[in-house]
Amino acid sequence: MSSIVVLGAGIMATALATPLSDNGHQVRLVGTHLDRDIIDSIKQTGIHPNLGLRVPEGTTAYQLEEAEEAFADAELVMSGVNSFGVRWAGDRLAELLRPGMHVISLAKGMESDDEGNLTILPRVLAGQIPAELREQLTFSAIAGPSIAGEVAVRRHTSVVFTGEDSSVIEMWRGLFATSAYHVWTNTDFVGVEVCAATKNCYAFGAGFMSGVLDAMGEAAGDRYVNYNYGAALFGQASIEMIDFMRLLGGEPTTPIGLPGIGDCFVTSMGGRNVKCGRLVGSGLTFSEARDQMPGVTLEGAAAIKVIGGALGPLTERGLITPAQFPLLRHLYEVVGLDQGVDVPWDSFFGSNGSGVL
Amino acid sequence: MSSIVVLGAGIMATALATPLSDNGHQVRLVGTHLDRDIIDSIKQTGIHPNLGLRVPEGTTAYQLEEAEEAFADAELVMSGVNSFGVRWAGDRLAELLRPGMHVISLAKGMESDDEGNLTILPRVLAGQIPAELREQLTFSAIAGPSIAGEVAVRRHTSVVFTGEDSSVIEMWRGLFATSAYHVWTNTDFVGVEVCAATKNCYAFGAGFMSGVLDAMGEAAGDRYVNYNYGAALFGQASIEMIDFMRLLGGEPTTPIGLPGIGDCFVTSMGGRNVKCGRLVGSGLTFSEARDQMPGVTLEGAAAIKVIGGALGPLTERGLITPAQFPLLRHLYEVVGLDQGVDVPWDSFFGSNGSGVL
Incomplete structure (x- = not known):
């Protein structure tokens, strides 16, 4: 004992x-x-x-x-x-x-x-x-x-x-x-922890798929939801987590399984972070959405500001290309710069749908 | 035109x-x-x-x-x-x-x-x-x-x-x-198509997390669901899809992004296949569950019988080890051999949580 x-x-x-x-x-x-x-x-x-x-x-x-x-x-x-x-x-x-x-x-x-x-x-x-x-x-x-x-x-x-x-x-x-x-x-201490940090960013984006439907209101009906949208964001998140391994020195296989993909799945299923993403997906700015959730800690949004905010300097320094991390860059535009959601689909998935640039 | x-x-x-x-x-x-x-x-x-x-x-x-x-x-x-x-x-x-x-x-x-x-x-x-x-x-x-x-x-x-x-x-x-x-x-024709086929197998298993709760009935309450369970199965599925690339000649990166992880996500969110998995997770045998869904085509269950059924001969031939594909092997026990759900957690995730055996 x-x-x-x-x-x-x-x-x-x-x-x-x-x-x-x-x-x-x-x-x-x-x-x-x-x-x-x-x-x-x-x-x-x-x-x-x-x-x-x-x-x-x-x-x-x-x-x-x-x-x-x-x-x-x-x-x-x-x-x-x-x-x-x-x-x-x-x-x-x-x-x-x-x-x-x-x-x-x-x-x-x-x-x-x-x-x-x-x-x-x-x-x-x-x-x-x-x-x-x-x-x-x-x-x-x-x-x-x-x-x-x-x-x-x-x-x-x-x-x-x-x-x-x-x-x-x-x-x-x-x-x-x-x-x-x-x-x-x-x-792989760095790899596992980078997965754990970045999955909170991507789970915020998982709220968008429901928010977009909310904005359509009754026009959306209730039969056809927005899982294709969410699945594409999830797929791109998996690509970017692996790219983070290359950038920060984790093993490229670490996001496969529990630390990255498994954790991103569970975090995307709900909670305060996803709820805030949903409000933003429905058309509110991040500032407006945050004001609707007073006193709530939003670790995912905070992580987007930090990690997404680092992508600019890292790009200027030539450590990453402007084509890398398009989803996290957009999440930073939304959360860090209060811009509207406008998912840059065509910048995702590299050239082959699986992340090869 | x-x-x-x-x-x-x-x-x-x-x-x-x-x-x-x-x-x-x-x-x-x-x-x-x-x-x-x-x-x-x-x-x-x-x-x-x-x-x-x-x-x-x-x-x-x-x-x-x-x-x-x-x-x-x-x-x-x-x-x-x-x-x-x-x-x-x-x-x-x-x-x-x-x-x-x-x-x-x-x-x-x-x-x-x-x-x-x-x-x-x-x-x-x-x-x-x-x-x-x-x-x-x-x-x-x-x-x-x-x-x-x-x-x-x-x-x-x-x-x-x-x-x-x-x-x-x-x-x-x-x-x-x-x-x-x-x-x-x-x-990567083979890689993409193998992802598309195997994701239907794993999505059947995605129904278990809800079925296990159904079996607990009111004892489960409504506050704490079973996402940790589902996330672990999803993570193991991602590992096994990559293992299938090695076995069948696809590129190991193909499951990352849209063809594997993205498609497995959307397929796990619902549909007839997941519903049947849920019934099995609640304690029915597969035969009993299928009898509750007369006339319904279950492509995932059929894929489990074919692909899961191939794992035995492939193991006997030494092309895979008995430690590979533990989730699909269990899905085959459930669907192909009508056994109860008893997820072999400790056989998952290789030695490090990310699939390295």
């Missing part, structure tokens, strides 16, 4: 207590300053209000000011904050971690500098920690198609654990894997 | 009259013996009863006994019959075609011999025609994500035309391509 400390008590971080608990481990959920009500609820009733479920046996909740107690004798740490909180989490962990500890993180996204250089979030997280301590830690991450609530109620889920050290990610796999939570390991 | 003769008046064959008509071409729809009522309806009212739409301007319907009139001065022929009618269509075309004519076909599937050797359907079609005539014809095919009704009402659709001769498929592209019907060309 091990103890795993989790920083952040969002739905995915909490859902992962289920497989850990099923394997007999103790989970210490430490809420951020944004999770105060969640932690209060778990302490008082055992219920995570956003998941709508009782946390599993062996899970204990801590407010942020109780973090030192939670971290006291632990060696295993999960950073459960989302992409907006990664630097904050790194700063907290810099105070709480000790040499020899292992960190696994959930946040999906990338950061970009002014020249378009993109960095995966586990590296951003690690970068907040002083080098001397950092070198005595390991960093891994969880990726792959995984809706939190389904994990929490033990629906079959197949994921990928990634990191640079195969023995470390095998150790993590041993802690998490159950008969419902199936875990593969992949040492 | 050209005239295109179409053998078969099903929904896909008829839907493709829309882009042809939009480009000013004449379409002559020749019904099979199964299409008699459809042809009567079009002759009397202009309405295709199964599409629920008026056929476009420039479309003329013919009963099968009027085929010679329809073929009289035509050079361009579309074989619009489905996979069950390919040999029948080839026999009819053997009587109706003349040297110099071009044939493009729609049927998706493969045939297998006792040793597991698989043949794409355009080759089966061509094989019904005497060699001397056959050598004076060209054969091409249409593939890619394309729901017929959406094509008929001009929803954006992106497809791939394939064949051995690039100038011929470019000619076909010129006839069909419109501002809504986007056409790419790919000379």
Whole structure:
């Protein structure tokens, strides 16, 4: 039996207590300053209000000011904050971690500098920690198609654990894997994380197919929907994810299977990000759509601004051609520049429908 | 302006009259013996009863006994019959075609011999025609994500035309391509057609995720569905489609984009095949599920029997290992051997979640 400390008590971080608990481990959920009500609820009733479920046996909740107690004798740490909180989490962990500890993180996204250089979030997280301590830690991450609530109620889920050290990610796999939570390991850290970040961009576009129909109203009828449209965007997304491997140093086969195509599928099936894409597809500008969803975090839209925004500088530097990433470039026009949806179909699919330029 | 003769008046064959008509071409729809009522309806009212739409301007319907009139001065022929009618269509075309004519076909599937050797359907079609005539014809095919009704009402659709001769498929592209019907060309004839055939197998499995929930009934609640399950099957399907390229001589990149992943997406979104998979996922045997859908053609299930059935002989011959194609092997157990659904998750995704064995 091990103890795993989790920083952040969002739905995915909490859902992962289920497989850990099923394997007999103790989970210490430490809420951020944004999770105060969640932690209060778990302490008082055992219920995570956003998941709508009782946390599993062996899970204990801590407010942020109780973090030192939670971290006291632990060696295993999960950073459960989302992409907006990664630097904050790194700063907290810099105070709480000790040499020899292992960190696994959930946040999906990338950061970009002014020249378009993109960095995966586990590296951003690690970068907040002083080098001397950092070198005595390991960093891994969880990726792959995984809706939190389904994990929490033990629906079959197949994921990928990634990191640079195969023995470390095998150790993590041993802690998490159950008969419902199936875990593969992949040492292509950059490739897996780039898939996880970019799939959020493409899932925003998956909302367009429904939005276009919404705009047609009754004229669209209800018999013939817009799956051909969605399938074409999905196909182009798969091509661009593979192109990102070439650009950023991942293995070209990594997007095949769970990390890219599988995760893009599940993320395209619904959620806030797809809903916002649908509003934009119906004719609203992104600014108007975002105003209709006050207080909602839109990680996909944020990822489009960062990753899509990097494509211009990368093109100027000659690292990519203007013909590459036409879908993400258009998503950036829509989300970053508030332009209308006008899918550039004829720039897709290379010359042969499968991405050869 | 050209005239295109179409053998078969099903929904896909008829839907493709829309882009042809939009480009000013004449379409002559020749019904099979199964299409008699459809042809009567079009002759009397202009309405295709199964599409629920008026056929476009420039479309003329013919009963099968009027085929010679329809073929009289035509050079361009579309074989619009489905996979069950390919040999029948080839026999009819053997009587109706003349040297110099071009044939493009729609049927998706493969045939297998006792040793597991698989043949794409355009080759089966061509094989019904005497060699001397056959050598004076060209054969091409249409593939890619394309729901017929959406094509008929001009929803954006992106497809791939394939064949051995690039100038011929470019000619076909010129006839069909419109501002809504986007056409790419790919000379990997085997690769594109193998994608088109196998995606029907995997789409049957896409029904399982809903069926498993159906079996749980109210216990499943309505908040947490089963997308993680479906995403994992979709990811494994993408791996196996690429493995089929290695086995059958297609380009390993062909499934990326429209022919494989894009088409598998749209086919997994619904239809009779997915509905039957859902019934099986809920606990019925395939035989029981099929009995609940009398008179319905199930091309996906038929493809599983043929292609899945070939995996045994191919394994015995050492052309594939027992570890390859675990999803299609299970689909064959379910459809071909009437066994229950018991997804072999741990045999999926190779060692790293992306298909490397």
